[in-house]
Amino acid sequence: MTADELLKLLDLAGTTPAPAGPLTITPADPHPPPDAGGPTALKLDEWGLRRGRDLLAGSERLKRLPLDEFAAADFHAAAFDPDPELLPACRDRPRHAFLAQLLDTPDYRALHADTRLDDTASVIAAVSFAEAFAALDPAGGAGAAGGGGGPAAEIATLRAVGRAVAAAATDVEALRETAAAFGLGPGGPGRNDPGAIAALFRRVRHDPALRRICDLAGRYRRVAQSRQRRKAVHGLDDVVGVEPGGDVGRLLPAELARLAVPELELDTLRRIVERQAQCREYHATEPVAKGPVVVCVDESGSMAGEKVHTAKALALALAWVARRQRRWCALVAYSGDTGERLLALPPARWDEAALADWLTAFLGGGSDLDVPVREMPRMYADLKAPPGVTDLVFVTDARCRIPADVREAFLGWKRTVRARLVTLVIDHPPGDLAGISDEVHVVPGLTPDLDPVGRVLAL
Numbered sequence: 001m002t003a004d005e006l007l008k009l010l011d012l013a014g015t016t017p018a019p020a021g022p023l024t025i026t027p028a029d030p031h032p033p034p035d036a037g038g039p040t041a042l043k044l045d046e047w048g049l050r051r052g053r054d055l056l057a058g059s060e061r062l063k064r065l066p067l068d069e070f071a072a073a074d075f076h077a078a079a080f081d082p083d084p085e086l087l088p089a090c091r092d093r094p095r096h097a098f099l100a101q102l103l104d105t106p107d108y109r110a111l112h113a114d115t116r117l118d119d120t121a122s123v124i125a126a127v128s129f130a131e132a133f134a135a136l137d138p139a140g141g142a143g144a145a146g147g148g149g150g151p152a153a154e155i156a157t158l159r160a161v162g163r164a165v166a167a168a169a170t171d172v173e174a175l176r177e178t179a180a181a182f183g184l185g186p187g188g189p190g191r192n193d194p195g196a197i198a199a200l201f202r203r204v205r206h207d208p209a210l211r212r213i214c215d216l217a218g219r220y221r222r223v224a225q226s227r228q229r230r231k232a233v234h235g236l237d238d239v240v241g242v243e244p245g246g247d248v249g250r251l252l253p254a255e256l257a258r259l260a261v262p263e264l265e266l267d268t269l270r271r272i273v274e275r276q277a278q279c280r281e282y283h284a285t286e287p288v289a290k291g292p293v294v295v296c297v298d299e300s301g302s303m304a305g306e307k308v309h310t311a312k313a314l315a316l317a318l319a320w321v322a323r324r325q326r327r328w329c330a331l332v333a334y335s336g337d338t339g340e341r342l343l344a345l346p347p348a349r350w351d352e353a354a355l356a357d358w359l360t361a362f363l364g365g366g367s368d369l370d371v372p373v374r375e376m377p378r379m380y381a382d383l384k385a386p387p388g389v390t391d392l393v394f395v396t397d398a399r400c401r402i403p404a405d406v407r408e409a410f411l412g413w414k415r416t417v418r419a420r421l422v423t424l425v426i427d428h429p430p431g432d433l434a435g436i437s438d439e440v441h442v443v444p445g446l447t448p449d450l451d452p453v454g455r456v457l458a459l
Contacts, residue, residue, distance in 0.1 A: 037089030039070040041096040042077045049073050051080070061127050065134040071095055075129040078102060079115040079168070080122035094157075098133050101157050107165045114172055119194040120201070124175055125168040132164030174211070178204045181217040181316055182352050183323050200352055209309065210360050216313030217320075219448045220457060224321050227458035245279035252278045291388020291418070293322040293459065294380070296332040298396035299341075300366030307426060310446035311395045312359050317457060318393065319355075323347050330383045331358055334372045338365020344383050370398040371423075373436065374406050377413040390419040391459045394433070395446070397425065402432035410436055422456055 040049075052073020056062050062072055071092070078084050078099060086103060090096035102108050115121040136156060175197070184197050204210050242252065255277050258264040271277045295315040299308060315331050322329035326347045333341040343358045345351075371394045372379060392414075402410075414421065414436075423430065423437040430440045441452030448454075 037087060037091055037096070039068075039091055040074050041087060041090040041092065041099045042074050042081075043085040043087055044073055044077055048077050048081070051076050055123060055126060059123070059127055062130055065130055067130055067134060071130065071133075072126065074099060075133070076122055076126040078108075078129060079112065079125035080117065080119070082116050094136065095133065097153075097157050098136075098160065101154075101161045102129065102164065105161060105165060107162075107169070111165055111169050111172065114176075115168075120197045121172050121175055123198065124171045124201070128168035128171055129164045132160045132167065135163075136160050171205075174205070174214075175201050177218045178214050180221065181214045181320065182355065183320055183350065184352070196352065200356065203356055207360060210356060212309050213313045213316065213359050216310055217316040220314055220317035220453070221320055223448045223454055224317050224457035227454050228321065228324075239280050239282055241281040242278050243281040244276050246272045246275035246277060247279055248272065250279040250282070252280065254278065290325065290327055291390045292328040292330065292385045293318060293391045293393075294330045294332065294383075294385070295319070295393045296334055296372055296376075296395065298370045298394075298398055299333045299335040299363040300338075300370040300398060301335075301364050302366065302397055304362065304364060307397060307446075308362060314395065314446055314453065314456070315393075316355075316359065318459070319345055321457065321459065323350075328386050330385060331355075332372060332379060333358065333361070333363060334370065334375070335363035335365040336370050338363050340372065340375070340379070342379060342383055344385075366398075369400050369402065371396050371400060371433070373400075373402055373410050376410065380413075380417065385417075388418070390417050392419045392421045393456055393459075394421065394423040394437070395426075396423070396433075397427055399428050399431050400433050402436065407432070407436055422459075424452060424456065 042048075044052075049069070052071075053069045055076050056067075056069050056072040059072075074095060084103060086096075086100055111125065115125045178201050179197050182200060184193075184200070204214055251272075255268060255272075258268040268277065295318050297303075297308070297311045297315055303311065319329045319331065323345070328347060329345040331343045331345065341358060341361060341363070343354060345355065376392075413419070421437045421439075423433050423440040424446065425433060425440065425442050426446065427444060428442070430437070430442060434440045439455070441455070443450055443452050446453055
């Protein structure tokens with residue numbers, strides 16, 4: 001039976017097609033064109049893109065770089081987003097390579113813990129990332145970072161990433177110190193306005209003296225935190241929580257019940273001996289009836305430079321302590337007959353700009369009495385200090401001579417307002433200041449590790 005007869009039998013009329021030629025296999029292109037990708041290297045939504053536009057429009061440092069809004073959005077998302085996601089490709093191949101290296105470094109992950117979901121810190125870190133990326137090449141990184149690829153380009157990118165993370169970490173730490181010094185930011189007693197924090201940081205960044213004062217204030221503040229914790233009175237007035245310990249009298253009922261179970265008794269005794277058992281945490285209730293804190297800094301010419309910077313940093317730390325204690329505070333700068341500057345800091349809200357002005361200004365005059373002994377009653381009234389037990393601090397390097405009538409008037413005022421005066425004298429005998437002070441300390445300098453400085457910070 002032929003093929004045509006078979007087709008006719010199956011009612012499939014037709015003819016047998018001509019035999020085909022030899023089977024050929026066409027190989028695929030070994031070098032397919034790469035996926036060009038989108039304008040961003042990270043996966044961003046419309047809000048992320050808008051943040052990039054806003055960042056580029058609001059940052060003078062970014063405007064000077066040859067970068068577009070998509071690059072700004074990428075760098076901001078790398079700092080702000082909780083989990084930045086890298087896309088497979090991007091039109092800007094150097095930026096994609098830079099961000100791939102950035103997201104893979106341990107230092108970035110440590111920095112990202114401080115910048116994610118933090119508007120101000122993210123902007124600062126994003127600008128540092130952008131500047132390091134743009135420094136790869138005047139055209140925005142299209143040269144060494146990705147022009148021809150290869151080991152040289154990868155090494156250049158790694159170095160740029162290292163510089164970016166280091167610069168961002170330094171700036172973010174400076175931001176934290178600045179915000180903490182002025183009581184701003186999450187957990188601080190002041191406001192948490194990102195705009196105010198950013199404006200204050202920009203001012204500190206461009207003022208070396210203010211930056212130095214904030215840095216020193218951070219050291220004093222840490223000493224103050226340690227000293228204030230030592231003042232805490234632990235009693236049995238109120239249960240505030242649970243803590244690990246070994247005091248049998250404070251064990252939780254659940255721990256006591258385990259002692260009655262033979263299988264758990266030895267383990268419970270071990271945890272009691274190692275002070276790992278669950279115990280009640282008590283605090284005593286301590287009534288607070290403290291009044292204002294007044295800090296007077298000598299701004300005579302001899303205090304210029306490091307002396308006045310440390311004195312103002314100490315004053316800023318004392319203001320922070322007062323705010324944590326919800327106490328009214330005042331800062332006084334005085335220089336004999338040259339002039340004075342008064343600043344009241346109510347605990348509810350500070351004027352951070354006025355405080356920065358007070359810290360940066362300097363009178364630079366002087367006389368034979370460079371602390372406001374004669375003027376203090378009048379200053380106290382002008383500042384409208386609230387009533388209460390007053391802590392008064394003098395910081396000076398002067399050899400003061402106080403007339404008898406001035407001394408008696410000052411001591412009378414102290415009794416009236418229930419003030420306690422602690423005086424720190426730098427490099428000189430206290431002279432007549434010893435006769436008006438409740439405590440007077442002669443110090444070689446205002447370093448945080450000195451006991452007299454710690455005594456002042458423990459007010």
